[in-house]
Amino acid sequence: MTIRILLADDEHLIRGAMAALLALEDDLTVVAEAASGPEALAMAKAHRPDVAVLDLQMPGLDGLEVATELRRVLPDCRTMIVTGHGRPGYLKRALEVGVRGFLPKTVSAADLAGIIRTVRGGGRYVDPELAADAIAAGESPLTPRETDVLELAADGTSIAEIAARAALSPGTVRNYLSAAATKLGAENRHAAVRIAREHGWI
Amino acid sequence: MTIRILLADDEHLIRGAMAALLALEDDLTVVAEAASGPEALAMAKAHRPDVAVLDLQMPGLDGLEVATELRRVLPDCRTMIVTGHGRPGYLKRALEVGVRGFLPKTVSAADLAGIIRTVRGGGRYVDPELAADAIAAGESPLTPRETDVLELAADGTSIAEIAARAALSPGTVRNYLSAAATKLGAENRHAAVRIAREHGWI
């Protein structure tokens, strides 16, 4: 029983490499390739692969969004994420949407096939280094609301703007941002944004 | 006369793919591979390749830094940069340090070999899309000093900190940042940092 695979990655070289390497394995067949999130979804619906190998960063929809949608429309399709320089927070979110494999692009070609088989068999695989990062990063100390507001602050927006977008009073926004900065040990909200980004909390 | 190539990329898959694809060409030989900036330099010194293919983002030293150093120690070695999601400013800086090829990782495998030959022969190649982005982004409106100060502000540092690091008066720092924000049409320095980043000006 050969395993039918969908490859989605906007970097042709990587996709080509994976396709070539997987073609060497008798029990693996790449049935579709995609270079963007929406294309990946369309391909998946058309070809109904057993395993979808998704890049985290893609035009249109990112890997996590594709995985979320795939789980809804093709629950039998296992998903795995490959990522270039993965920030820890993505791992947790990936697992939450049912992703069963999470690996960096530094993975050796030899390992990739084995991991695909593991995932197909219902197992899971998480790159040890990424897992360690995620554990080291730990849970976000921020409350949901604090996270929301901090996200709105992410691109240097002023308090007034944030308040307007969040439909909150400016004072409340300042309180949340102040609390977030304190929890994160940051000097101000901008540094807090950076720290939260590094930990994958926003 | 076969062309001797150094590959430097921290993503094994990409590096493996490029190595495999280039091996198919009779006139191309991959003589060394590296997974980090310093390693790339060491390999280059040891193997003296004709062409160095460098990833922009690598641990240790990034591709531009490696290219700069290579130009100094191995002036006969041509350099090219491959980049995942390249911001425009890098292209200009790359050309300034003598890089002769600049392409995204979405490049098709078939093109890669041809571009390497072009570069080896003294020609240049710049991905049309990246070139268009760079032209659209245009010149930075910032003075050199404004750029320096804005860079120091990049991670949310306070004015006092920046002043200390730049050995400037806090007032001067504020003036520069204010000027930079005005020129960039930003509400504050943090938004200015974001805009400058997007344009590759810092």
Place this chain on the structure above:
DNA sequence: CGGTGCCGATGACATTTGTCACCGCCCACC
């Protein structure tokens, strides 16, 4: 030589932001 523009600085002022205390509401949990 005068004009222009970047550099570094100062001082003054308005605005924004950070910090703190305190309020009420609601909901979950013990």
Place this chain on the structure above:
DNA sequence: GGTGGGCGGTGACAAATGTCATCGGCACCG
């Protein structure tokens, strides 16, 4: 049935930041 915590808000105060005018020095160019 009390307690704690998140949520949303207000007010006040201090600190940081943004803005503007102005100065001297310097280099470059017409």
